[in-house]
Amino acid sequence: MSSDLSLGEIHHHLRSxxxxxxxxxxxxxGSLFAIILFALAILLPAAVRAEQPSGLTLNDIYLKVLKxxxxxxxxxxxxxxxxxxxxxxxxxxxxxxxxxxxKTYNDRYDDQDNEQLQALIxxxxxxxxxxxxxxxxxxxxxxxxxxxxxxxxxxxIFSGFQTYHESRARDAERISSRYxxxxxxxxxxxxxxxxxxxxxxxxxxxxxxxxxxxxxxxRIGELARRVNIGRSSQGELLAAQSEYSSSxxxxxRIKGLEATSLELLAFLMAVPAEEIVLADPGExxxxxxxxxxxxxxxxxxxxxxxxxxxxxxxxxMQVEEGGHYPQANVEGSYYASQKPDYGRDWGIxxxxxxxxFQGGNTYYSVKESRAQVRKSELxxxxxxxxxxxxxxx
Numbered sequence: 079m080s081s082d083l084s085l086g087e088i089h090h091h092l093r094s095x096x097x098x099x100x101x102x103x104x105x106x107x108g109s110l111f112a113i114i115l116f117a118l119a120i121l122l123p124a125a126v127r128a129e130q131p132s133g134l135t136l137n138d139i140y141l142k143v144l145k146x147x148x149x150x151x152x153x154x155x156x157x158x159x160x161x162x163x164x165x166x167x168x169x170x171x172x173x174x175x176x177x178x179x180x181k182t183y184n185d186r187y188d189d190q191d192n193e194q195l196q197a198l199i200x201x202x203x204x205x206x207x208x209x210x211x212x213x214x215x216x217x218x219x220x221x222x223x224x225x226x227x228x229x230x231x232x233x234x235i236f237s238g239f240q241t242y243h244e245s246r247a248r249d250a251e252r253i254s255s256r257y258x259x260x261x262x263x264x265x266x267x268x269x270x271x272x273x274x275x276x277x278x279x280x281x282x283x284x285x286x287x288x289x290x291x292x293x294x295x296x297r298i299g300e301l302a303r304r305v306n307i308g309r310s311s312q313g314e315l316l317a318a319q320s321e322y323s324s325s326x327x328x329x330x331r332i333k334g335l336e337a338t339s340l341e342l343l344a345f346l347m348a349v350p351a352e353e354i355v356l357a358d359p360g361e362x363x364x365x366x367x368x369x370x371x372x373x374x375x376x377x378x379x380x381x382x383x384x385x386x387x388x389x390x391x392x393x394x395m396q397v398e399e400g401g402h403y404p405q406a407n408v409e410g411s412y413y414a415s416q417k418p419d420y421g422r423d424w425g426i427x428x429x430x431x432x433x434x435f436q437g438g439n440t441y442y443s444v445k446e447s448r449a450q451v452r453k454s455e456l457x458x459x460x461x462x463x464x465x466x467x468x469x470x471x
Contacts, residue, residue: 133357140270143346147266153259160248160255167245173233178411181225228413235408238400247393250386257383264379270346273339277356280336287329294322371469375462384461388454395447401440405431 134142144150234241298318304310337351344351375381410426433440 133355135357136271136274136359138357139274139343139347140267142349143270144263144266146346146348150259150262150266153255153262157252157255157259160252164245164248164252167241167248170234170241170244173231173408175229175231177229179225179227181223183223224417226411226413226416228411228415230409230411233408234405236404236406238403238405240397240400243393243396243400247390247397250390250393254383254386254390257379257386261379261383270343273342273346274356275359277336277339277343278359280332280339283332284329284336287325287332291322291325291329294318294325298322368470372466375465375469378465381458381461381465384454384458388451388458391447391451391454395444395451398440398443398447401436401443402433404433 298315301310301315301318305312305315340351340354343354347354407429408426409429410424412424413422
């Protein structure tokens with residue numbers, strides 16, 4: 079009968095047994111004892127299995143380590159930073175809308191101003207035909223402390239495609255950051271797998287050494303008996319004892335390595351080493367041919383991240399090259415209140431700037447960006463060669 083019966087089924091069997099007429103009377107004592115033994119045989123194995131903790135597979139350990147990894151959380155924040163920078167670059171496509179208030183505080187004119195300056199001020203004020211409050215300084219009238227209050231907008235309509243290339247660079251950096259995080263998780267899985275299989279290998283080696291020592295002890299006993307009867311030499315016995323001592327030393331060394339690997343797993347998982355129970359890895363997947371792995375080498379996440387970094391540097395070089403082109407902006411203002419009141423409620427300004435000379439700033443910025451592009455190209459080539467070497471080795 080299966081040992082996986084539930085308590086309800088066992089209770090049903092016992093109840094049926096007690097209700098049977100064959101178990102009544104004095105003759106039922108032996109049968110009752112047999113039923114109790116039968117129930118214990120079913121319950122004890124299930125209880126033992128329930129007390130034994132289930133072993134941790136490689137995936138279980140990896141998920142625990144990943145959850146406790148500060149580096150993965152740092153990578154996540156790097157990705158969040160890249161996402162925010164990309165969104166910031168997109169904001170350059172939209173106009174800026176703002177409220178403004180401007181007030182100017184002027185000093186009073188000196189009474190000793192020459193007549194020509196006073197005549198010029200009087201002429202400007204007569205042309206403005208202002209109706210606001212004035213103050214008289216000698217023979218000259220002027221408006222004190224002008225101000226403006228309203229809303230405005232500012233929109234760069236052309237910047238030498240700098241906004242477009244900057245957003246492309248930020249997008250490439252965002253994708254590169256995502257690939258870097260994925261690559262970090264792959265390397266973390268590889269490192270955890272190495273420690274996991276090291277522990278299993280050490281335990282297998284310990285088992286082999288213990289079996290070897292048991293065989294050596296039997297051989298030493300047999301050789302000692304043969305030396306006593308003159309069938310073997312003392313040298314053979316000493317050689318067997320020396321081999322046994324070497325095996326004991328090796329066993330202690332392997333036990334130390336196993337304990338070190340377990341402590342490393344305990345540190346990564348943030349649990350005591352005594353609580354770690356490893357499960358049998360089972361059958362491992364078969365390996366493909368070398369050619370198949372070499373064909374997929376460029377699918378590695380670190381290579382993809384390097385490609386996106388190169389794309390970002392190229393876009394940033396185009397941003398710097400955009401400094402040679404004209405800049406066009408539109409600015410507009412709506413005046414809710416102003417002093418003096420010119421009778422105009424709004425105004426729009428279109429400005430175009432053509433760079434002529436900036437002391438070589440744009441030229442050397444482009445030169446620096448080209449060097450950065452070349453550097454990224456060399457880093458990508460080195461990473462490709464390194465990836466191919468890792469697969470071949």
